[in-house]
Amino acid sequence: MSFFQFKKHRRNFLKFLGIFLFFPSKAFPKFNTKLINKRIVKKNKFTWFLDFNDK
């Protein structure tokens, strides 16, 4: 790891630590479960909204 990369990581870590200490809910934004289980398929000028389990 170069010096600059190390500095960047350290900066990001400190930023995270700061947010975690002062705004804990923002440090772990809620996962949008509504979007995560959706599968989008484009076909013949249409966009299908499917479930991930639609095999």
Add this chain to the structure above:
Amino acid sequence: MIFNEIKKEYLNLDSPVLIVGSGPAGISAALDLEKKNISSIIVEAGSEFYDEKSQSQYEGQIIGDKLESLSQSRLRQLGGTSGIWGGWCRPFESYDFEKWLIKKKDIDPFLEEACSILEIQNNFRTSSLSQDVNQIEYQYSNIQFGSHYKEHLNKSDKIKIFLNSQLTYFESVNGNITNAVVNNNDKSIKVKSNHFILAAGGIENSRILLWSRIKNKRLLDKELPIGKMWMHHPFIYGGKGIVYKTKLNKRFSKKFLDYEGPVHFTPSENFLSQNNLLSCSMHIIPNEDKKLKNAKQIIREIACFAPKLGNKLRMFLEKKQLYCGNIKMHLEENYESNNYISLDIKKDLSGVPLPRLNYLQSKSTIKSCKKALMSFANFCVEENIGRIALSDDIVNENKIQNIAGGGYHHSGGTIMGVNKNNSVVDRNLKVHNTNNLYVLGSSTFTSIGYVNPTLSIIQFSLKLSKHIKEKLA
């Protein structure tokens, strides 16, 4: 009684109301006035049956985006456009009245009677499927006003209908309309009355008022926005998809949904207001074609990227447990300054300028349509109720090319409102600054929601009939 021409001997009899147009709006008003023992005369431009020459007088120019031509989207004959309508009926939602001077409760008292005129049940249930999506119920009327009410009208001694009689313009003295100038078999005849009701349809109402203003400068205020704020329901193919019949019914145990007709959905009031959207309706017609060609095609397409699901759906389709087809939508439009009716240089055979309709699809309508359809598609996946695809026009918010027909619900042009700067008629449908000129039909609608307009048009006809009865008392 119905006559093929104006009978002068009947004009002298005391008929306090003259109605222009024998479509659902005009006939419903006349029938209700008859019940209240009030005589009326109806002048109807068309004849009893379809007539090519008469229909050709319904032509007009459309400038801008594509719409069904003006001579194909209305009918000039006894009974008006109800001769070719689809009969789909549902009243306005209460939230549709947000911009109106009146509220839903003001026309609700006339719903039962309007349903009986249309011979449908007063049953328009709404089932909340999720926070964002409702399923809604329509009723379907088979009534074509010309053929259905002909016998009654012929026997009536309170209603006189003069066919082949085109109102060309109104004449007035001091804000009081004195005559309707009618062209009957190439003769110009002046018909007197106390109250004049213009019920000539969603284009002609504006056209006649615009021409009357030119012919008679003192009759109508030059500020009145006649022809402006014109709207219609774009009727489009929003997408396609499948909905599991049994899952829908089991999950929500709404038995009224379990019928063979089209299945209708609409975004909830909450969803519309939270996202600041115009409304729309979506429907899938199962078994659109007897051989299920379209349904099979859709399932074949799904099978390309989800073969197992495709196989499952094929079985559901065979067992008739699937709503599968195109998703057709009626979209609400807002006022756009581009959309208005004006008069052309060309004239019809009676010397009245033909209408010219300027029309462009609005961006807010397309945006609202996309959001509503996406929320429906999400809902279908989350609840495992079905699978929906949006057409690329909608996804990209382009101009909608995939029109399912339509431009059939001509509305606005003489809208209801507080004053002459923003509207043409008042809460009683009387033209501002006149004493005795009223307008009936969807041209008076301040907004159009997603519902087909005729049931509401009839509710307003009954409301006006009550108002006239009170005025005459």
